Amino acid sequence: MELKVLVDNNTFIDMYYFGEPAVSYYIEDGPDKILFDTGYSGIFMKNAELLNINLDNVNKLVISHGHNDHTGGLEKFFAKERNIELIAHPDCFEYKEDELGLFIGSPLSKDELARKCQLNLSKSPIKISEHITYLGEIPSLNDFEKREVIGKKLLDTKIVEDKVNDDSAIVYKFEKGLFIITGCSHSGICNIIEYAKKVCGDNRIYGVIGGLHLFDIDERLEKTINYLLENNIKHLYPCHCISLKAKIEMAKKLEIKEVGVGLNIKI
DSSP states (O other): OEEEEEEOSOBOTTOOOOOOSSOEEEEEETTEEEEEOOOSSSHHHHHHHHTTOOGGGOOEEEOSOSSHHHHTTHHHHTTSOOOOEEEEOTTTTSOEEOTTSOBOSOSSOHHHHHTTSEEEEOSSOEEOSSSEEEOOSOOOOSSSOOOOOOSEEEETTEEEEOOOTTOOEEEEEETTEEEEEESOOTTOHHHHHHHHHHHHTOOOEEEEEEEOOBOSSSHHHHHHHHHHHHTTOOEEEEESSBOHHHHHHHHTTSOBOOOOBTOEEEO
């Protein structure tokens, strides 16, 4: 597998790409070319061009969840006709708003996307390439990662609190174990890892990249760090939605790696 970071909050010194508070990764697994999230705008396409990545070759698009820092680039991506499968949770493209009532969902609705691609919406895991699996809806498997309410969503005909049940991740399985790729980890990174173990039938975690949604030095962060230590995870790439103080706290006990646009991971 090869993964290239097309969008992240950070950029590297002397690597002249565009950054924004969002996520987009380009992943190759054998013949499959996978785009994971589309960032907040269309800059993932500019960065792909600068990185000599031809997004016309992408045959799978995975959306981690429906917030606009992960779906915002969909409109520009589908400005041209594409023969592509889009994998996401069934609730991913429903209306979402923040606590102030501002729209924070996908710029394209489920019906609009269904006219532009092969839409594959599932709560259950889906194998999307030889070694990569989309996890679907993540169950709560521990008591310290309770789902937080983030704004509201449209459920049937009512606006209700949104616990972001559409948040998912993908996992690459190979001879050394599992490599987890997340968007924001609203489901809880430890919940995601435990579910990936169950789905893949493998308890060895080789690495993790993605947003961890950790901001405060609190019990959740402490227990997350202990969990990562217990699982002996050597390749940790926390990015996007994690605070500096949380990263510093993690780095006291864990070896964490820097992430920025242009990062290339080969496994």
